[in-house]
Amino acid sequence: MGKPTPSRLALGLVALLGAINLVRGAIHLFAPDGGLTAIAGLDLAAGREIVLFFIGAVGIGQITLGAVDLLVAWRFKSMVLPLLLVHLGEQVLGLFLFFAWRPLPIAVPGQYGALFSFALVGVITVRELLRGKNDGAN
Template sequence: MTIMTMLLPESTNAAYRGHPAAPWGLTALGILTIVPGAIHAFLPDGGAGVIAGLDLTHNATTIIGVFAWVGATQIVWGLTMLAVSLRYRSLVPLLLALILVERTIIALNQWVFKPGDGPDRPPEAYATLAVIPVVALLLTLALKRRA
């Protein structure tokens, strides 16, 4: 048994019975998670200043470090989405449900519980609001059984 077959056992795609649009939507979500993850992990300021417009005159090292940490987790989460959407489709409903929980918590924190001091919000605050209904639709499609 090779390391690749140990890391990536047989595909479960044949066991998936949901709508075919759901795994493809998860593929898109995976790519759209990896890209900002790479920006956060590899841009010199993690996108904190040049994209999010955060003031880096105070605590820049901490802010950039947190952005890099979040970027690393986004890359891994996005790769997980791709693995499930392309090879382990029986897990598509579970991953979409987890993404829905994640995005809901993020939105609640960004808009209700911890909205910040100023009116400016990072682009992700708005993207999250757009993604929640899309993920809910994809989850509904994934749970809908085909004959």
Template sequence: MRWAGLLPPSTNAAYGGAAVSAWFLGLSALGSLVPGLIHYGLPDGGAGTIAGIDLSTRRETIVAVFAWYGALQIPHGLAQLAVALRYRTLVPLFLLLVILERGLVALDAWFGRGAGDHHPPEHYTTVAQAALAVVFLLLSMRPRKVVTP
């Protein structure tokens, strides 16, 4: 199988936004990939060991949901990484998706069904990531200033 036909040519040369926005998207990719690998790979998906969820009842269901979420996070993170490194014209769109995803997670974690007395680390980083993504989205849509000698 030839891998060259898998990915289209890079669009980085056509990207006019801030390079730092693409780097932030790359960091967001790691913020999807690492938890995804944890949720999918750890025996408890990180539910008990990291999130502190009581697994004495419904352990199989909780661990299965964590693995399912990890299985979604891994390809999403890979797509973010591909955009950050190779298809930068899509950076604004993917930052908008980060804002939507992290915003919905934050709303649920703090005010919805996931709200409670205990907040795992992701609840805090989600709010910060959503806010930062808004800043980097705006920067990604601002045309770069060309400096002439």
């Protein structure tokens, strides 16, 4: 029994969601104000509420991706390598943010966690990529 092929509607929706997330993520990362003032019209002088809202939004993304990670590890094992590649890209962008683009004025635990995660995810992803090539050669 082969793997079911997703419908064109489902594929289209996933592609659309991917495009939307790439655009809004790029705006939040690269726009001088992250889009907070120019697009959303937020007054950055009201800093605490804005910071707490956006760290909550980060948490939503982390919870969602964590659920996807567990679902893939438990049920959809064929997606492990693509998901590792997603995580590796996330780690690279996180390092770029922490150390090059918008470094914080003080050191925070997350930046050291990002270095550790990049190394761990990178090594295991490369191992899995090489493992896949070795398995295909047999």
